[in-house]
Structure formats: structure tokens, C-alpha cells
Amino acid sequence: MIIRFWGVRGSLATAITAQQVEQKIRKVLELASPADLLTPESIENFVRNLPLSIRGTYGGNTTCVEIQTDENKTIIIDAGTGLRPLGNSLMARGKMTGMDELAFFFTHSHWDHIQGLMFFVPIFIPGNTLNIFSCFEDIETRLRYQMVQTHFPITFDELGSTRNFTHFAETSSVSVYGMTVSAKSVRHPGGCYSYKFKQPNGKTFVFCSDAEFNLEALANIGPYIDYFFGADVLVFDTQYTFEESLQKIDWGHSSAAIATDIAMKSQVKKLVLYHHDPSYDDAKMDKVLMQAIKYKSMMEPDHPLQIVAAYEGLEIEL
Ligand SMILES: [Zn+2]
Numbered sequence: 001m002i003i004r005f006w007g008v009r010g011s012l013a014t015a016i017t018a019q020q021v022e023q024k025i026r027k028v029l030e031l032a033s034p035a036d037l038l039t040p041e042s043i044e045n046f047v048r049n050l051p052l053s054i055r056g057t058y059g060g061n062t063t064c065v066e067i068q069t070d071e072n073k074t075i076i077i078d079a080g081t082g083l084r085p086l087g088n089s090l091m092a093r094g095k096m097t098g099m100d101e102l103a104f105f106f107t108h109s110h111w112d113h114i115q116g117l118m119f120f121v122p123i124f125i126p127g128n129t130l131n132i133f134s135c136f137e138d139i140e141t142r143l144r145y146q147m148v149q150t151h152f153p154i155t156f157d158e159l160g161s162t163r164n165f166t167h168f169a170e171t172s173s174v175s176v177y178g179m180t181v182s183a184k185s186v187r188h189p190g191g192c193y194s195y196k197f198k199q200p201n202g203k204t205f206v207f208c209s210d211a212e213f214n215l216e217a218l219a220n221i222g223p224y225i226d227y228f229f230g231a232d233v234l235v236f237d238t239q240y241t242f243e244e245s246l247q248k249i250d251w252g253h254s255s256a257a258i259a260t261d262i263a264m265k266s267q268v269k270k271l272v273l274y275h276h277d278p279s280y281d282d283a284k285m286d287k288v289l290m291q292a293i294k295y296k297s298m299m300e301p302d303h304p305l306q307i308v309a310a311y312e313g314l315e316i317e318l
């Protein structure tokens, strides 16, 4: 499978500001030497070697992750604002232009996880089928509710595509496009589910956003360690710094330090920091990642866990 990140921001879509762009240009000019600017190749090489926070951005769209299965089928986790560019990309790849289908898994229905649905062009195209899965029995009602005319000009029944809804219990699993998908409830206001995708060759991807694991939760972490155990990739809610997480108890999110602890205990191979706070700029995101890597080195220097921070455009192949 290929995992692609289209929205990595939590809570609220966050556009980069003109001042932030100006700041990046200033930094680039400070770093460039005359030799870097001699030829198109030297410029390309210079740009490619700049940190992401200077040459680009982690991104401001909210939660949306694509799984492209080995059979080239599409599974989408959550419909934050990142779903809009994903829809355009699918169509540019010749998918979902009519008489095609894909699957959605919804973790929960907070705005930052559903707001892109009405801007997903394939949902308007007759012949397309959206197979929608969730552990919430009323997910259809919730999605309909954001499209009543007091909130949005087009209603759910006016969409051209076919939507099929499947509820499955946390204690069961479903088979979708060759993947076995299981779920686990996590602590979050209003409830939320983590989903685990296992492909036939045994490679496992766990998506666990909007989940509060605090110091108290670590005392009863056993069932979660079993659930995460041995995952090839674990995407984890790390909205707060450790200090913020101590102040924002019951806000429903975790810190990178706790995520690192849990990932190491669970023998996870790659931890992806996710659901970035809207107040964090790109330089702060670099720091969050560096601190998590430093924390891992201090706690267990020989542990093979890899840590990356999610950004729009990140692709991981399993
Ligand atoms: Zn969220």
C-alpha cells in the first residue's frame, strides 16, 4: 500500500500568511551562496537541500489520508479539507470520473474531519460509489446534518454519487479491497475510533488521531499496546507539546513525548506525528519533530523506531 497525506492539521484549516512567506524568502536569501545560484541545476540542488520549513510548508489542510492499495483501490481516512485536493488528484489519475468506487473510514465527525466532503468533486458525479465505513452507527445522520441548507447550499440527497453506509463494531473487523480493518475506541470528547489496516502480506498501518493519552492513561495502556503492537506505521495525534498536554487535560489530544513512549513500547517501526496544532508554524513543527527524536534518543538510544512529522505530500510505501 501507499499512504499519502493530504491534510495533517488539527482543529482548523490554517492558511500560511504573507508574513510567513516573506520570512521564508529572507531565510533562503541568507542561506544561498553565489555558487548555489550559478545554474538551474545548482539552484535545484540548493532548493532540494533546504529544510521543509524553509522551502515549503507542513501544510494547513485538516485531516485526510489516502491509502492506495496494492490492487490500486482507494481507501480514504476522514474528510477534512485535505479531501478537496485529493479528489482533484484522483480524477487527474483517471479515478472516480464515473462508474468507479472507493471506501471511506470516518474516525469521528468533528468539523476538521468532515468539512471537505462537500468539496470532493467525485461525490457529485453520477455512477461513482462511496462505500462509507465507521464504528459510529449514526455516521450517515452526522454527514447529512452538515449539509442541511442552513449550513450548506447543496443537500446530501442532491449529490450525484451513490453512498453505501456500513457500520461495524469495535470488536469485529471488515475486509475492504483486500485489507482487514479493525478498530479501537480512543479517549476524545464525543468519542473517536482508531483504525488498523492490515494487508495480506502482513504489513500494518494504524491511524490514531484525536486521541488523548495522558500520564494517567499510561497506567492502563496494556490493551492499546496489544492493538498497536508491531505496526509498520503508526500515525498518532501529537497536537500538543508535553507541557501543553499537562495543561489541556480532557481536550482530547496527546503529545509527541507520549506518542514516542507508546510507539517504543509497542515495537512500532515508524511513528508519524500528526494533527498539528493550528497555532504551530513550520519552524515550530521542525522543533516538535527534533524534540521527539531527541526524547527517543535520551530514553532508548538503541531503539530502532523512526519518527517523522506528517506534511502534505508525504508518501509512505509499505
Ligand atoms: Zn481533529
Ligand SMILES: [Zn+2]
Pocket (backbone or CB within 6 Å): 108, 110, 188, 192, 210, 252
Ligand atoms: Zn476531534
